[in-house]
Every structure is written in C-alpha cells, then in structure tokens.
Amino acid sequence: MKGILLVFILGAVYILYPFRELYVQEDPFNDTMTIVGSGYWTESACVEAAQAQRAVRYHCVSRSLLSRMMGAANDFNRPSADGADY
Numbered sequence: 001m002k003g004i005l006l007v008f009i010l011g012a013v014y015i016l017y018p019f020r021e022l023y024v025q026e027d028p029f030n031d032t033m034t035i036v037g038s039g040y041w042t043e044s045a046c047v048e049a050a051q052a053q054r055a056v057r058y059h060c061v062s063r064s065l066l067s068r069m070m071g072a073a074n075d076f077n078r079p080s081a082d083g084a085d086y
Contacts, residue, residue, distance in 0.1 A: 018062040020046040025057040
C-alpha cells in the first residue's frame with residue numbers, strides 16, 4: 001500500500017512540477033528562439049547550461065508536463081488558416 005502511495009506522489013510531482021526549457025537564439029540575424037535543452041530542475045541549472053554554450057540571447061521557460069499537454073490540446077482546437085475544418 002505504501003508503494004502505491006509513493007508511486008502516486010512521485011507521478012503527481014512529475015506531472016505538476018515546473019521543469020525549465022532552454023531557448024537560445026542561434027542566428028543573430030533571426031529573432032526566432034529554438035529549444036536547446038529541457039528538463040532543468042532549477043533556474044540556475046538552466047542559466048548554467050546557457051552559459052556553457054556561450055549563448056548571448058537565451059531565456060528559460062518554466063513549464064510543467066500538465067501545461068505542455070494542455071498546450072498541445074489547445075493547438076488542435078485552433079481553426080486552420082484556410083478556414084477548412086475537418
């Protein structure tokens with residue numbers, strides 16, 4: 001019984017804990033940021049990874065697994081650009 005409770009608690013922490021994703025601007029002439037790394041537990045670990053890559057422009061985004069799943073679900077609910085809904 002304690003094992004099941006432990007698995008449930010660890011699963012809830014994994015789903016709800018906000019991990020960080022590292023976005024870096026790779027091309028100085030383009031403003032788009034690309035994801036370079038993910039799964040950082042703390043903000044300082046994300047910043048250290050950016051500094052290790054000598055990134056000039058970067059930012060760390062804090063997202064949980066649940067928010068990523070909900071964001072993907074919202075992408076499916078958007079109407080298409082040409083107006084055709086399937």
